[in-house]
Amino acid sequence: MLDLKTIRGSLVAAALGAACGPLLAPLVLPAWSQNKPASGISIDNFTFSPGKLTVKAGTTVTWTNKDDIPHGIASADNAFNRSKALDTDDAFSFTFTTPGTYQYFCYIHPHMMGTIVVEAATGENAMP
Amino acid sequence: MSASDRDDGSLSRRKILECMTWVGTGILWSVAGGVPRSLGIIDEAVAKEAGGLKFLQISDSHIGFDFKTPYPNAVGTLSECVGKIKALPTKPAFMIHTGDISHLSLAAQFDDADKVIGETRLDVHYVPGEHDFVDADRKLFLERYGRGSKGAGWYSFDAGGVHFIGLVNVYDLKAGGLGNLGHEQLEWLEADVKGRSASTPIVLFAHVPLWTVYPNWGWGTDDGAQALSYLKRFGSVTVLNGHIHQVMQKVEGNVTFHTARSTAFPQPAPGSAPSPGPMKVPAEKLRSMLGIANVTYQQNQERLAIIDTPLQA
Known part of the structure; x- marks a missing residue:
């Protein structure tokens, strides 16, 4: 007899995979960094998604512009230097090493805002 | 004092909603591609009369924007606008450009814009758009167009009895x-x-509207009302903006607000699309949504006559 719960679980997993795939696709990491944690934010229709991203310290976050208008990433409190203007399909990455809450916005369209929460790293990703 | 007429010049929600209704009417005109007429501010007959100060406004050239169909290229449509300008029966005194000359603040993009706009042989007074300040040091615009300006590029000058003020609200x-x-x-x-x-x-004149058009898309200026409060005692104030790539007008007391079309691509009416990204319109319709604005001031007339001319009616 089929286990409906398992099937439903696989479908959800497949759907999540499909949803996350495009976010991670632009990340081409060199072999030596394969173990470093990475996460992606997509810019689509003048919106950052996810709007709030939670990562472990040491994670490299990459923003990719899927709009046909340029956007630019800037920290609301100068926690990192602003990106260059990102034209369609351009990406910008920053590695968050210090736990905390980071607000950022598009410096071309400042009504676009997002948040990154950086949690202390645990286990194998913990800083020495 | 009514709720819609506050001393600090800010707009009540009711007033904004009234304006939005009105703005909706403006959009219909813009889509029709004809000469808009409203509350008597835009009157072709007035503008056609001889005499008076005539100047032009162009906006949002976005040189470097190259997003496949339906936009052939931003240089091409700017050139077509320049062709319209050169064919005007009366040569305007000068031109203002209300920003987003370039798409990405690259030297080559400013070069291309200068080359095409230079063909008009008109003096051009520029204010920057947010796309003109995306180079790392935010210096290319000011190096090229900011001579004699203050701060991030603001200035004023007098012409034909009118006091012109160029403001920067994108720095x-x-x-x-x-x-x-x-x-x-x-x-x-x-x-x-x-x-x-x-x-x-x-x-x-400034790039982003100095009045609140649609804050959800960032179409307004936080301290625009403060700026306008300094002009309350003047009998005739005209505010010319770009940024939203469509024609909109509003009159409030002695102040006439007007936004110009882009020379490169149209943007959707407020709230009519998921985002303010470029509108994808059929190629044959595109030129009815791009164009220039021709402004005439005649002495003893409170309001300036503004005619928006699309590339193609």
């Missing part, structure tokens, strides 16, 4: 905010108009 944008003039520029503006006769017609 140091704040997270979550709209367009922004900033304290230093506001102080300069207050001093610039102080002591001028209230009968001097004022033309204020």
